[in-house]
Amino acid sequence: MANLMHPAKSASHWMENELRAFNIRVVSVDTAAFFGNPTLPPAPVSPTILSNLQLPDGAVENEDRLFFEYLEDALSEGSNGAVVDFSTFLLRMMKYDHNNRRICTKKMSFNMAGQYVDAIADVCELDNFQYLLLVQVHKAIAAFYQNNLRRNMAGLPLLSQHVIAGITMVGTAPVFYRIPITMSLLDAVATGSYPQEETVVMRFVPPVQNTQVYMSKGMRTLEGRRVALQCLEAFKSAL
Structure with a gap:
């Protein structure tokens, strides 16, 4: 298969065939293998978010109100836009934009089979010289290309390899890569x-009691919400 040619596709059209064509394998791992620690940290969010299925009556903090409103929009509408809004709010609430980093949407390009194709990251974390996290895993190749392009323009040495963090949102259920x-x-x-050379991608689903319930209901359940937020906190330290 050394001379296999594969037609250029934008990253939004990548499927299982593209992974096989470029010798990429995704493996599911447990908490210890993914984070290097079997114990997840507590989620630094308010008890209102952790203990209520929906926005409680009475006065609440503005961040709590926004969490429930974005969550409800993502659950009820089910549109990509509502999920992107919820994801963006979630990363900011979890302080992924600390240390002068930004949470944003970016259009990137990379060379595939001799053509430049686009990859639009629905949500990403960005510092001065590189993309740190992408919500949608198949944008990682474009991010690596763009990171080296930025480093070259800044007079920095190019990276020969880099592990990029990824999150996919299945509704309101984050899965980590x-x-x-x-x-x-x-x-x-x-x-x-x-x-x-095979590329092995690590995939981590939050360790809830029932994975099927988590993937269908996400943060609608208190267990799914608590564990997902703990995983987001643990993931932040890896960036």
């Missing part, structure tokens, strides 16, 4: 060829 991107993978994508 660690995505190792190398120059050899980038070159394979650029030429549309099959890389000999």
